[in-house]
Amino acid sequence: MLKASQISGGYGEKDVVKNVSFELQKQEILGILGPNGSGKTTLMKMISGLLPCRSGDVSYKDQPLSAYSPKQLAREIAVLPQLHSHAFDYTVRETVSMGRYPHQKGMFAPWKSDDEKAVTEAMQQTGVAEFESQSIQDLSGGERQRVFLAQALAQEPKLLLLDEPTNHLDLSYQKQLLDLLKEWTDTHELTVISIFHDLNIASLYCDRLLLLHEGETVQLAEPGHVMNKETVERVYRARVHTQSHPELPKPQVTLLPNHGHQAPCEITKDHFTITPDHVHMQAPQSLKTLSSAVIGAGLGWYHHFVNRHVPMDYECDDSYQDMVQYANRNGFKAADTVGMMTAVKVEDVVIREYEENGLSVVIAITAGVGNAVDVSLSHERDRQATIGTINSWVFINGKLSDEAFIQAMMTATEAKVKALQNADVKDPLTGTLATGTSTDSALVAATQHGPFIQYAGSITPLGKLIGKGVVECTTEAIDIYRERKRT
Numbered sequence: 001m002l003k004a005s006q007i008s009g010g011y012g013e014k015d016v017v018k019n020v021s022f023e024l025q026k027q028e029i030l031g032i033l034g035p036n037g038s039g040k041t042t043l044m045k046m047i048s049g050l051l052p053c054r055s056g057d058v059s060y061k062d063q064p065l066s067a068y069s070p071k072q073l074a075r076e077i078a079v080l081p082q083l084h085s086h087a088f089d090y091t092v093r094e095t096v097s098m099g100r101y102p103h104q105k106g107m108f109a110p111w112k113s114d115d116e117k118a119v120t121e122a123m124q125q126t127g128v129a130e131f132e133s134q135s136i137q138d139l140s141g142g143e144r145q146r147v148f149l150a151q152a153l154a155q156e157p158k159l160l161l162l163d164e165p166t167n168h169l170d171l172s173y174q175k176q177l178l179d180l181l182k183e184w185t186d187t188h189e190l191t192v193i194s195i196f197h198d199l200n201i202a203s204l205y206c207d208r209l210l211l212l213h214e215g216e217t218v219q220l221a222e223p224g225h226v227m228n229k230e231t232v233e234r235v236y237r238a239r240v241h242t243q244s245h246p247e248l249p250k251p252q253v254t255l256l257p258n259h260g261h262q263a264p265c266e267i268t269k270d271h272f273t274i275t276p277d278h279v280h281m282q283a284p285q286s287l288k289t290l291s292s293a294v295i296g297a298g299l300g301w302y303h304h305f306v307n308r309h310v311p312m313d314y315e316c317d318d319s320y321q322d323m324v325q326y327a328n329r330n331g332f333k334a335a336d337t338v339g340m341m342t343a344v345k346v347e348d349v350v351i352r353e354y355e356e357n358g359l360s361v362v363i364a365i366t367a368g369v370g371n372a373v374d375v376s377l378s379h380e381r382d383r384q385a386t387i388g389t390i391n392s393w394v395f396i397n398g399k400l401s402d403e404a405f406i407q408a409m410m411t412a413t414e415a416k417v418k419a420l421q422n423a424d425v426k427d428p429l430t431g432t433l434a435t436g437t438s439t440d441s442a443l444v445a446a447t448q449h450g451p452f453i454q455y456a457g458s459i460t461p462l463g464k465l466i467g468k469g470v471v472e473c474t475t476e477a478i479d480i481y482r483e484r485k486r487t
Protein backbone atom coordinates (compact mmCIF):
# COMPACT_ATOMS: atom_id res chain seq x y z
CA MET A 1 0.00 0.00 0.00
CA LEU A 2 1.84 3.11 1.21
CA LYS A 3 5.59 2.80 1.61
CA ALA A 4 7.99 5.39 3.07
CA SER A 5 11.66 4.64 2.36
CA GLN A 6 14.21 6.48 4.46
CA ILE A 7 12.42 9.79 4.22
CA SER A 8 13.90 12.98 5.63
CA GLY A 9 12.50 16.47 5.44
CA GLY A 10 11.46 19.61 7.26
CA TYR A 11 11.39 23.36 6.96
CA GLY A 12 14.23 25.61 5.81
CA GLU A 13 17.59 23.98 6.19
CA LYS A 14 16.65 21.78 9.10
CA ASP A 15 15.50 18.16 8.80
CA VAL A 16 12.66 17.63 11.26
CA VAL A 17 12.01 14.05 10.13
CA LYS A 18 15.10 11.91 9.75
CA ASN A 19 15.40 8.65 7.87
CA VAL A 20 11.95 7.25 8.65
CA SER A 21 10.86 4.06 6.88
CA PHE A 22 7.73 1.95 7.10
CA GLU A 23 5.46 -0.05 4.88
CA LEU A 24 1.73 0.00 5.61
CA GLN A 25 -0.19 -3.25 5.61
CA LYS A 26 -3.59 -3.07 3.97
CA GLN A 27 -6.45 -2.53 6.49
CA GLU A 28 -4.14 -1.85 9.40
CA ILE A 29 -4.25 1.08 11.81
CA LEU A 30 -0.78 2.53 12.29
CA GLY A 31 -0.40 4.95 15.19
CA ILE A 32 2.26 7.67 15.14
CA LEU A 33 3.40 8.61 18.63
CA GLY A 34 6.03 10.90 20.05
CA PRO A 35 6.49 13.90 22.33
CA ASN A 36 5.57 17.44 21.27
CA GLY A 37 7.77 18.64 18.42
CA SER A 38 9.06 15.15 17.60
CA GLY A 39 7.94 15.53 13.97
CA LYS A 40 4.62 13.64 13.85
CA THR A 41 2.70 16.30 11.91
CA THR A 42 5.67 16.94 9.64
CA LEU A 43 5.89 13.22 8.85
CA MET A 44 2.16 13.18 8.12
CA LYS A 45 2.56 16.14 5.72
CA MET A 46 5.35 14.28 3.92
CA ILE A 47 3.28 11.12 3.63
CA SER A 48 0.32 13.01 2.20
CA GLY A 49 2.49 14.89 -0.31
CA LEU A 50 1.92 18.30 1.32
CA LEU A 51 5.59 18.65 2.15
CA PRO A 52 8.26 17.27 -0.19
CA CYS A 53 10.82 14.79 1.10
CA ARG A 54 14.37 16.13 1.04
CA SER A 55 15.61 12.58 0.68
CA GLY A 56 14.00 9.17 0.44
CA ASP A 57 10.63 8.63 -1.18
CA VAL A 58 6.99 7.83 -0.52
CA SER A 59 5.12 5.52 -2.84
CA TYR A 60 1.46 4.56 -2.96
CA LYS A 61 0.46 1.30 -4.63
CA ASP A 62 4.03 1.01 -5.97
CA GLN A 63 3.96 4.45 -7.69
CA PRO A 64 5.65 7.58 -6.32
CA LEU A 65 3.17 10.08 -4.88
CA SER A 66 4.23 12.55 -7.58
CA ALA A 67 2.83 10.20 -10.25
CA TYR A 68 -0.72 10.93 -9.03
CA SER A 69 -2.74 14.05 -9.82
CA PRO A 70 -4.20 15.77 -6.74
CA LYS A 71 -7.69 14.52 -7.66
CA GLN A 72 -6.49 10.96 -8.22
CA LEU A 73 -4.76 11.07 -4.86
CA ALA A 74 -7.87 12.50 -3.17
CA ARG A 75 -9.89 9.52 -4.43
CA GLU A 76 -7.49 7.23 -2.59
CA ILE A 77 -6.28 9.21 0.42
CA ALA A 78 -8.26 11.44 2.80
CA VAL A 79 -6.59 13.70 5.31
CA LEU A 80 -8.16 14.90 8.54
CA PRO A 81 -5.83 17.57 9.93
CA GLN A 82 -5.77 18.86 13.50
CA LEU A 83 -8.93 20.81 14.21
CA HIS A 84 -8.58 24.57 13.92
CA SER A 85 -10.90 27.03 15.61
CA HIS A 86 -11.80 28.84 12.40
CA ALA A 87 -14.50 27.28 10.23
CA PHE A 88 -16.33 28.49 7.16
CA ASP A 89 -20.02 29.25 7.24
CA TYR A 90 -21.22 26.04 5.57
CA THR A 91 -23.92 23.72 6.85
CA VAL A 92 -22.94 20.30 8.13
CA ARG A 93 -24.40 18.62 5.04
CA GLU A 94 -22.56 21.00 2.70
CA THR A 95 -19.30 20.38 4.54
CA VAL A 96 -19.65 16.60 4.43
CA SER A 97 -20.74 16.75 0.77
CA MET A 98 -17.39 18.38 -0.12
CA GLY A 99 -15.85 14.99 0.60
CA ARG A 100 -17.45 13.79 -2.65
CA TYR A 101 -15.57 16.29 -4.84
CA PRO A 102 -12.77 13.86 -5.86
CA HIS A 103 -15.41 11.43 -7.17
CA GLN A 104 -17.15 14.00 -9.38
CA LYS A 105 -16.24 14.47 -12.99
CA GLY A 106 -15.95 18.09 -14.06
CA MET A 107 -16.99 21.34 -12.37
CA PHE A 108 -20.74 20.93 -12.86
CA ALA A 109 -21.04 17.19 -12.45
CA PRO A 110 -24.52 15.99 -11.39
CA TRP A 111 -25.03 14.83 -7.80
CA LYS A 112 -25.57 11.07 -8.02
CA SER A 113 -27.24 8.56 -5.73
CA ASP A 114 -23.79 7.19 -4.79
CA ASP A 115 -22.80 10.64 -3.55
CA GLU A 116 -26.02 11.00 -1.56
CA LYS A 117 -25.59 7.52 -0.04
CA ALA A 118 -21.95 8.14 0.97
CA VAL A 119 -22.77 11.51 2.58
CA THR A 120 -25.80 10.19 4.46
CA GLU A 121 -23.96 7.10 5.69
CA ALA A 122 -20.95 9.15 6.84
CA MET A 123 -23.18 11.64 8.70
CA GLN A 124 -25.13 8.85 10.37
CA GLN A 125 -22.08 6.86 11.41
CA THR A 126 -20.37 9.88 12.95
CA GLY A 127 -23.56 11.01 14.70
CA VAL A 128 -23.84 14.40 12.97
CA ALA A 129 -26.99 13.77 10.89
CA GLU A 130 -29.09 15.60 13.47
CA PHE A 131 -27.11 18.80 12.81
CA GLU A 132 -27.17 18.53 9.01
CA SER A 133 -28.83 21.92 8.41
CA GLN A 134 -26.83 23.82 11.03
CA SER A 135 -23.81 25.95 10.27
CA ILE A 136 -20.59 24.27 11.38
CA GLN A 137 -19.65 27.59 13.02
CA ASP A 138 -22.38 26.95 15.58
CA LEU A 139 -21.08 23.52 16.62
CA SER A 140 -18.86 22.60 19.55
CA GLY A 141 -15.25 21.55 18.92
CA GLY A 142 -16.12 17.87 19.30
CA GLU A 143 -19.15 18.10 17.00
CA ARG A 144 -17.08 19.92 14.37
CA GLN A 145 -14.39 17.25 14.62
CA ARG A 146 -17.00 14.61 13.83
CA VAL A 147 -18.27 16.64 10.83
CA PHE A 148 -14.76 16.73 9.33
CA LEU A 149 -14.38 13.01 9.97
CA ALA A 150 -17.71 12.50 8.17
CA GLN A 151 -16.33 14.57 5.27
CA ALA A 152 -13.23 12.34 5.12
CA LEU A 153 -15.34 9.16 5.26
CA ALA A 154 -17.74 10.46 2.58
CA GLN A 155 -14.67 10.66 0.38
CA GLU A 156 -14.60 6.81 0.63
CA PRO A 157 -10.80 6.76 0.77
CA LYS A 158 -8.65 3.67 0.82
CA LEU A 159 -6.21 5.39 3.17
CA LEU A 160 -7.17 7.83 5.90
CA LEU A 161 -4.58 10.11 7.51
CA LEU A 162 -5.64 11.56 10.86
CA ASP A 163 -3.94 14.07 13.13
CA GLU A 164 -5.14 13.50 16.70
CA PRO A 165 -8.69 12.53 15.73
CA THR A 166 -9.90 12.18 19.32
CA ASN A 167 -8.86 15.69 20.29
CA HIS A 168 -11.94 17.58 21.54
CA LEU A 169 -14.00 14.39 21.80
CA ASP A 170 -15.47 13.18 25.07
CA LEU A 171 -14.86 9.60 26.18
CA SER A 172 -17.95 8.21 24.53
CA TYR A 173 -17.24 9.84 21.14
CA GLN A 174 -13.56 8.86 21.31
CA LYS A 175 -14.69 5.26 21.62
CA GLN A 176 -17.36 5.62 18.93
CA LEU A 177 -14.95 7.24 16.47
CA LEU A 178 -12.23 4.66 16.96
CA ASP A 179 -14.65 1.73 16.97
CA LEU A 180 -16.02 3.14 13.72
CA LEU A 181 -12.55 3.41 12.15
CA LYS A 182 -11.75 -0.13 13.25
CA GLU A 183 -15.01 -1.33 11.71
CA TRP A 184 -14.29 0.54 8.45
CA THR A 185 -10.91 -1.17 8.18
CA ASP A 186 -12.93 -4.41 7.87
CA THR A 187 -16.05 -3.36 6.03
CA HIS A 188 -14.62 -0.69 3.68
CA GLU A 189 -11.06 -2.07 3.41
CA LEU A 190 -9.83 1.16 4.95
CA THR A 191 -6.22 1.62 6.07
CA VAL A 192 -5.49 4.27 8.68
CA ILE A 193 -2.45 6.24 9.81
CA SER A 194 -3.18 8.38 12.83
CA ILE A 195 -1.23 10.61 15.18
CA PHE A 196 -2.08 10.07 18.84
CA HIS A 197 -1.04 11.78 22.04
CA ASP A 198 -2.98 9.35 24.18
CA LEU A 199 -0.75 6.29 24.44
CA ASN A 200 -3.48 4.12 25.94
CA ILE A 201 -5.96 4.81 23.15
CA ALA A 202 -3.23 4.19 20.59
CA SER A 203 -2.34 0.90 22.26
CA LEU A 204 -5.98 -0.20 22.28
CA TYR A 205 -6.80 0.58 18.66
CA CYS A 206 -3.58 0.43 16.64
CA ASP A 207 -2.13 -2.69 15.07
CA ARG A 208 1.33 -1.12 15.09
CA LEU A 209 2.89 1.98 16.56
CA LEU A 210 5.64 4.18 15.15
CA LEU A 211 7.30 6.01 18.03
CA LEU A 212 9.24 9.14 17.06
CA HIS A 213 11.82 11.03 19.09
CA GLU A 214 13.48 14.15 17.68
CA GLY A 215 12.39 13.13 14.20
CA GLU A 216 13.87 9.63 14.35
CA THR A 217 12.17 6.26 14.68
CA VAL A 218 12.58 4.84 18.17
CA GLN A 219 10.46 1.78 17.45
CA LEU A 220 8.03 0.51 14.84
CA ALA A 221 6.25 -2.51 16.23
CA GLU A 222 3.12 -3.85 17.90
CA PRO A 223 1.90 -1.93 20.99
CA GLY A 224 3.18 -4.64 23.33
CA HIS A 225 6.75 -4.00 22.18
CA VAL A 226 6.63 -0.21 21.92
CA MET A 227 4.81 0.59 25.15
CA ASN A 228 7.33 -0.70 27.62
CA LYS A 229 8.20 1.27 30.73
CA GLU A 230 11.82 2.00 29.84
CA THR A 231 11.08 3.25 26.32
CA VAL A 232 8.13 5.43 27.34
CA GLU A 233 10.03 6.92 30.30
CA ARG A 234 13.07 7.68 28.15
CA VAL A 235 11.21 9.23 25.22
CA TYR A 236 8.58 11.17 27.19
CA ARG A 237 10.80 11.96 30.22
CA ALA A 238 8.06 11.03 32.66
CA ARG A 239 7.79 8.36 35.33
CA VAL A 240 5.21 5.76 34.30
CA HIS A 241 3.92 2.34 35.22
CA THR A 242 2.72 -0.08 32.55
CA GLN A 243 0.19 -2.82 33.07
CA SER A 244 -2.09 -4.84 30.85
CA HIS A 245 -5.59 -3.74 29.93
CA PRO A 246 -8.25 -5.56 32.03
CA GLU A 247 -9.95 -7.13 28.98
CA LEU A 248 -7.39 -7.17 26.18
CA PRO A 249 -3.73 -8.13 25.83
CA LYS A 250 -2.78 -4.48 25.25
CA PRO A 251 -0.42 -2.51 27.50
CA GLN A 252 -1.69 0.59 29.28
CA VAL A 253 0.44 3.34 30.72
CA THR A 254 -0.24 5.14 33.99
CA LEU A 255 1.57 8.35 34.90
CA LEU A 256 3.36 8.31 38.24
CA PRO A 257 3.01 11.86 39.57
CA ASN A 258 5.35 13.52 42.03
CA HIS A 259 2.49 14.66 44.24
CA GLY A 260 -0.19 12.81 46.16
CA HIS A 261 1.94 10.48 48.22
CA GLN A 262 0.29 9.60 51.49
CA ALA A 263 1.88 10.37 54.82
CA PRO A 264 3.50 7.39 56.55
CA CYS A 265 1.16 5.43 58.81
CA GLU A 266 1.32 2.25 60.82
CA ILE A 267 -1.46 -0.29 61.26
CA THR A 268 -1.92 -1.60 64.80
CA LYS A 269 -4.59 -3.51 66.72
CA ASP A 270 -6.00 -0.14 67.84
CA HIS A 271 -7.44 0.41 64.39
CA PHE A 272 -9.91 -2.46 64.84
CA THR A 273 -13.47 -2.16 66.17
CA ILE A 274 -15.45 -5.27 67.02
CA THR A 275 -19.25 -5.29 67.29
CA PRO A 276 -21.64 -8.30 67.28
CA ASP A 277 -22.27 -7.49 63.60
CA HIS A 278 -18.80 -7.09 62.23
CA VAL A 279 -15.09 -6.67 62.64
CA HIS A 280 -14.09 -3.32 61.20
CA MET A 281 -10.56 -2.12 60.55
CA GLN A 282 -10.39 1.53 59.57
CA ALA A 283 -6.95 2.37 58.25
CA PRO A 284 -5.62 5.90 58.80
CA GLN A 285 -5.37 6.12 54.99
CA SER A 286 -5.99 3.89 51.97
CA LEU A 287 -4.02 0.64 51.87
CA LYS A 288 -2.96 -1.22 48.75
CA THR A 289 -4.94 -4.41 48.85
CA LEU A 290 -5.16 -7.83 47.26
CA SER A 291 -8.19 -9.86 48.30
CA SER A 292 -10.85 -12.39 47.38
CA ALA A 293 -13.53 -10.48 49.30
CA VAL A 294 -17.21 -10.11 48.36
CA ILE A 295 -16.70 -6.40 47.64
CA GLY A 296 -13.38 -4.69 46.95
CA ALA A 297 -11.92 -7.88 45.46
CA GLY A 298 -8.75 -7.99 43.39
CA LEU A 299 -6.05 -5.33 43.56
CA GLY A 300 -7.01 -1.84 44.71
CA TRP A 301 -6.70 0.81 47.38
CA TYR A 302 -9.13 0.67 50.30
CA HIS A 303 -9.71 2.40 53.61
CA HIS A 304 -12.23 0.18 55.38
CA PHE A 305 -12.04 -3.57 55.95
CA VAL A 306 -15.18 -5.30 57.16
CA ASN A 307 -15.78 -8.91 58.16
CA ARG A 308 -19.54 -9.11 58.54
CA HIS A 309 -21.46 -11.70 60.51
CA VAL A 310 -24.33 -13.36 58.63
CA PRO A 311 -26.67 -16.13 59.87
CA MET A 312 -25.78 -19.76 59.17
CA ASP A 313 -28.74 -19.99 56.77
CA TYR A 314 -27.81 -16.76 54.93
CA GLU A 315 -29.00 -16.98 51.39
CA CYS A 316 -28.95 -14.13 48.97
CA ASP A 317 -29.22 -13.98 45.19
CA ASP A 318 -26.89 -11.04 45.04
CA SER A 319 -24.49 -11.08 47.97
CA TYR A 320 -22.39 -8.38 46.26
CA GLN A 321 -25.25 -5.86 46.31
CA ASP A 322 -26.24 -6.99 49.79
CA MET A 323 -22.70 -6.29 50.99
CA VAL A 324 -22.61 -2.92 49.21
CA GLN A 325 -25.81 -1.89 50.99
CA TYR A 326 -24.50 -3.16 54.32
CA ALA A 327 -21.32 -1.12 53.95
CA ASN A 328 -23.20 2.04 52.99
CA ARG A 329 -25.76 1.53 55.81
CA ASN A 330 -22.95 1.30 58.31
CA GLY A 331 -21.20 4.44 57.14
CA PHE A 332 -18.28 2.81 55.23
CA LYS A 333 -18.48 3.89 51.61
CA ALA A 334 -18.75 0.66 49.62
CA ALA A 335 -16.32 1.96 46.98
CA ASP A 336 -13.74 2.36 49.75
CA THR A 337 -14.38 -0.95 51.50
CA VAL A 338 -13.18 -4.52 51.33
CA GLY A 339 -16.07 -6.58 52.70
CA MET A 340 -16.19 -10.27 53.63
CA MET A 341 -18.83 -12.42 55.30
CA THR A 342 -18.70 -15.15 57.92
CA ALA A 343 -21.23 -17.15 59.91
CA VAL A 344 -18.94 -17.42 62.95
CA LYS A 345 -19.35 -15.04 65.85
CA VAL A 346 -17.14 -12.14 64.89
CA GLU A 347 -16.29 -11.25 68.49
CA ASP A 348 -14.23 -14.46 68.40
CA VAL A 349 -11.82 -12.84 65.95
CA VAL A 350 -8.14 -13.33 66.83
CA ILE A 351 -6.06 -10.21 66.18
CA ARG A 352 -2.34 -10.11 66.86
CA GLU A 353 0.63 -7.94 66.04
CA TYR A 354 3.98 -9.45 64.98
CA GLU A 355 7.22 -7.55 64.70
CA GLU A 356 10.78 -8.55 63.89
CA ASN A 357 13.82 -6.99 62.20
CA GLY A 358 12.05 -3.69 61.50
CA LEU A 359 9.06 -5.42 59.86
CA SER A 360 5.61 -5.51 61.41
CA VAL A 361 2.31 -7.13 60.49
CA VAL A 362 -1.15 -7.32 62.05
CA ILE A 363 -3.08 -10.51 61.50
CA ALA A 364 -6.82 -10.99 62.06
CA ILE A 365 -8.55 -14.36 61.64
CA THR A 366 -12.11 -15.60 62.07
CA ALA A 367 -12.44 -19.36 61.67
CA GLY A 368 -15.40 -21.67 61.36
CA VAL A 369 -14.56 -25.18 60.24
CA GLY A 370 -18.02 -26.76 59.94
CA ASN A 371 -17.63 -26.85 56.16
CA ALA A 372 -14.04 -28.01 56.12
CA VAL A 373 -12.94 -29.42 52.78
CA ASP A 374 -10.02 -31.55 51.63
CA VAL A 375 -9.25 -29.82 48.34
CA SER A 376 -7.63 -32.98 46.93
CA LEU A 377 -10.99 -34.76 47.13
CA SER A 378 -13.39 -31.85 46.55
CA HIS A 379 -14.06 -33.07 43.01
CA GLU A 380 -16.03 -35.96 44.59
CA ARG A 381 -18.50 -33.60 46.30
CA ASP A 382 -21.69 -32.29 44.81
CA ARG A 383 -22.79 -30.13 47.72
CA GLN A 384 -23.19 -26.41 47.26
CA ALA A 385 -20.85 -24.20 49.24
CA THR A 386 -22.40 -23.01 52.49
CA ILE A 387 -21.14 -20.41 54.86
CA GLY A 388 -18.55 -21.65 57.31
CA THR A 389 -15.51 -19.78 56.60
CA ILE A 390 -11.94 -18.93 57.51
CA ASN A 391 -11.37 -15.27 56.74
CA SER A 392 -7.69 -14.33 56.95
CA TRP A 393 -6.49 -10.73 57.00
CA VAL A 394 -2.81 -9.81 56.83
CA PHE A 395 -1.91 -6.11 57.22
CA ILE A 396 1.69 -5.23 56.48
CA ASN A 397 3.52 -2.07 57.49
CA GLY A 398 5.77 -1.87 54.47
CA LYS A 399 6.02 -1.23 50.75
CA LEU A 400 5.35 -4.40 48.78
CA SER A 401 6.15 -5.20 45.17
CA ASP A 402 3.41 -6.88 43.11
CA GLU A 403 5.18 -10.22 43.46
CA ALA A 404 5.38 -9.75 47.26
CA PHE A 405 1.58 -9.28 47.40
CA ILE A 406 1.04 -12.58 45.61
CA GLN A 407 3.68 -14.40 47.62
CA ALA A 408 2.22 -13.01 50.87
CA MET A 409 -1.15 -14.44 49.82
CA MET A 410 0.48 -17.83 49.04
CA THR A 411 2.38 -17.85 52.33
CA ALA A 412 -0.77 -16.96 54.31
CA THR A 413 -2.67 -19.77 52.55
CA GLU A 414 0.06 -22.33 53.22
CA ALA A 415 0.07 -21.23 56.87
CA LYS A 416 -3.70 -21.63 57.11
CA VAL A 417 -3.47 -25.19 55.73
CA LYS A 418 -0.73 -25.98 58.26
CA ALA A 419 -2.93 -24.68 61.12
CA LEU A 420 -5.79 -26.94 59.96
CA GLN A 421 -3.42 -29.93 59.90
CA ASN A 422 -2.08 -29.08 63.37
CA ALA A 423 -5.65 -28.84 64.67
CA ASP A 424 -6.51 -32.14 62.94
CA VAL A 425 -9.48 -30.57 61.16
CA LYS A 426 -11.12 -33.20 58.94
CA ASP A 427 -13.34 -32.94 55.90
CA PRO A 428 -16.59 -34.42 57.34
CA LEU A 429 -17.50 -36.04 54.01
CA THR A 430 -14.22 -37.80 53.27
CA GLY A 431 -12.75 -38.13 56.76
CA THR A 432 -9.41 -36.87 55.43
CA LEU A 433 -7.41 -33.85 56.64
CA ALA A 434 -9.02 -30.58 55.51
CA THR A 435 -7.07 -27.91 53.64
CA GLY A 436 -9.62 -25.10 54.11
CA THR A 437 -13.36 -24.54 54.07
CA SER A 438 -15.59 -24.19 51.05
CA THR A 439 -15.86 -20.38 51.27
CA ASP A 440 -12.56 -19.11 52.68
CA SER A 441 -11.47 -15.60 51.87
CA ALA A 442 -8.13 -13.86 52.23
CA LEU A 443 -6.73 -10.36 52.26
CA VAL A 444 -3.24 -8.90 52.11
CA ALA A 445 -3.04 -5.13 52.59
CA ALA A 446 -0.01 -2.88 52.89
CA THR A 447 0.61 0.73 53.87
CA GLN A 448 3.12 1.07 50.99
CA HIS A 449 5.43 3.04 53.27
CA GLY A 450 8.57 2.04 55.09
CA PRO A 451 10.89 -0.74 54.00
CA PHE A 452 10.57 -1.96 50.40
CA ILE A 453 9.72 -5.64 50.41
CA GLN A 454 10.38 -7.37 47.12
CA TYR A 455 9.52 -10.94 48.15
CA ALA A 456 7.27 -12.54 50.73
CA GLY A 457 7.77 -16.28 50.19
CA SER A 458 7.94 -18.57 53.20
CA ILE A 459 11.66 -18.11 53.93
CA THR A 460 11.80 -14.34 53.47
CA PRO A 461 11.69 -12.10 56.58
CA LEU A 462 8.10 -11.06 55.80
CA GLY A 463 7.11 -14.63 54.89
CA LYS A 464 8.39 -15.85 58.25
CA LEU A 465 6.26 -13.29 60.12
CA ILE A 466 3.16 -14.11 58.06
CA GLY A 467 3.72 -17.87 58.40
CA LYS A 468 4.14 -17.76 62.17
CA GLY A 469 1.32 -15.24 62.65
CA VAL A 470 -1.29 -16.93 60.46
CA VAL A 471 -0.61 -20.39 61.93
CA GLU A 472 -0.87 -19.07 65.51
CA CYS A 473 -3.96 -16.92 64.95
CA THR A 474 -5.79 -19.56 62.86
CA THR A 475 -5.02 -22.25 65.44
CA GLU A 476 -6.37 -20.05 68.22
CA ALA A 477 -9.46 -19.11 66.19
CA ILE A 478 -10.19 -22.81 65.53
CA ASP A 479 -9.80 -23.56 69.27
CA ILE A 480 -12.26 -20.78 70.14
CA TYR A 481 -14.70 -22.02 67.49
CA ARG A 482 -14.52 -25.57 68.83
CA GLU A 483 -14.93 -24.40 72.41
CA ARG A 484 -18.05 -22.47 71.44
CA LYS A 485 -19.46 -25.54 69.66
CA ARG A 486 -18.81 -27.67 72.74
CA THR A 487 -20.62 -25.34 75.15
Ligand SMILES: Nc1ncnc2c1ncn2[C@@H]1O[C@H](COP(=O)(O)OP(=O)(O)OP(=O)(O)O)[C@@H](O)[C@H]1O
Nearest residue numbers: 010011012016034035036037038039040041042043
Ligand atom coordinates in the same frame (compact mmCIF):
# COMPACT_ATOMS: atom_id res chain seq x y z
N1 LIG B 1 5.83 25.42 9.25
C1 LIG B 1 6.89 25.24 10.02
N2 LIG B 1 8.01 25.97 9.82
C2 LIG B 1 9.10 25.80 10.56
N3 LIG B 1 9.20 24.90 11.56
C3 LIG B 1 8.13 24.13 11.80
C4 LIG B 1 6.93 24.28 11.04
N4 LIG B 1 6.03 23.36 11.52
C5 LIG B 1 6.67 22.71 12.53
N5 LIG B 1 7.91 23.17 12.68
C6 LIG B 1 8.88 22.67 13.67
O1 LIG B 1 9.14 21.30 13.39
C7 LIG B 1 9.26 20.55 14.58
C8 LIG B 1 8.30 19.38 14.54
O2 LIG B 1 6.98 19.89 14.50
P1 LIG B 1 5.74 18.94 14.29
O3 LIG B 1 4.53 19.81 14.23
O4 LIG B 1 5.99 18.02 13.17
O5 LIG B 1 5.79 18.12 15.66
P2 LIG B 1 4.69 17.20 16.34
O6 LIG B 1 5.37 15.96 16.78
O7 LIG B 1 3.52 17.04 15.43
O8 LIG B 1 4.32 18.12 17.59
P3 LIG B 1 2.98 18.23 18.48
O9 LIG B 1 2.88 16.98 19.28
O10 LIG B 1 3.31 19.40 19.36
O11 LIG B 1 1.83 18.47 17.56
C9 LIG B 1 9.02 21.52 15.71
O12 LIG B 1 10.24 21.92 16.25
C10 LIG B 1 8.32 22.69 15.06
O13 LIG B 1 8.61 23.89 15.72
